[in-house]
Amino acid sequence: MAILEASNMVVDIPGRAAGQPFTARILPGQRWGVLGPNGAGKSTLLHTLAGLRPPRSGQVLLDGECLTQLRRRQLAQKLAVVFQERQDSFPATVQETVLIGRHPFLSPWQRESGSDLRLANQAMDALSLRLLSDRLVSTLSGGERQRVAIATALTQQPAIWLADEPTNHLDLHHQVAVMELLHRQAEQGAAVFMCLHDLNLAARWCDHLLLLYPDGELCFGPADTMLVPEALERLYDQKLSVGQINGAPVFVPG
């Protein structure tokens, strides 16, 4: 288990004058969703929390240590990032790619062990990729590549998941499968922080929500306190109608 903490963190969005400082602890077992319109800064926020870009001010801490003090390898032993888009130009099979999730735990030139291979196979099974295991990733469809990215992160066995649109390119069945997988990861003690465009996936699967506005304003809290139609309408500049299905709110454009 690990705790990721933002302390007075202002995300550095090019050209944006200011941003509201973000201070929060992302705790084991929590499932955070970041919502906001295109260009609001969701990916930049996620990359800043991953230590891939410096914040404009403030800091990000992992188990009390500033990310800048940690080596990438130490970070990768606890934290996995699923990117929104990726270049899969390197010619590698699905299995070879999924095994990359074990690299933070291997010394340079060390071969993957049987247990590494077992973890990769389990992750491929969880994402229904076994039949594709010998295929070159470059030959896969968008949704298949997305599942490979999630299987790679799963093989990393992260305490913290930072996932940018984890359901990108996925059909309905695989969207639900991935959200269930992330839910189970949280039940087992991982912290999950993800950017989502689908309000209904966020309403159903997240227990904390962060609303990010294009001017850098943000607000966050337990999901049931954030799913206020007026706030979401202002967030997306879109009228919404709200219903209830199985006790969960469902939003459709009004």
Ligand SMILES: Nc1ncnc2c1ncn2[C@@H]1O[C@H](COP(=O)(O)OP(=O)(O)OP(=O)(O)O)[C@@H](O)[C@H]1O
């Ligand atoms: N290198 C850069 N140079 C200039 N502007 C940038 C750069 N990187 C990001 N931006 C801008 O920063 C803003 C935030 O981008 P970001 O990708 O974080 O938004 P987002 O909320 O994830 O958007 P989307 O929902 O479209 O994925 C955007 O307006 C983007 O154009």
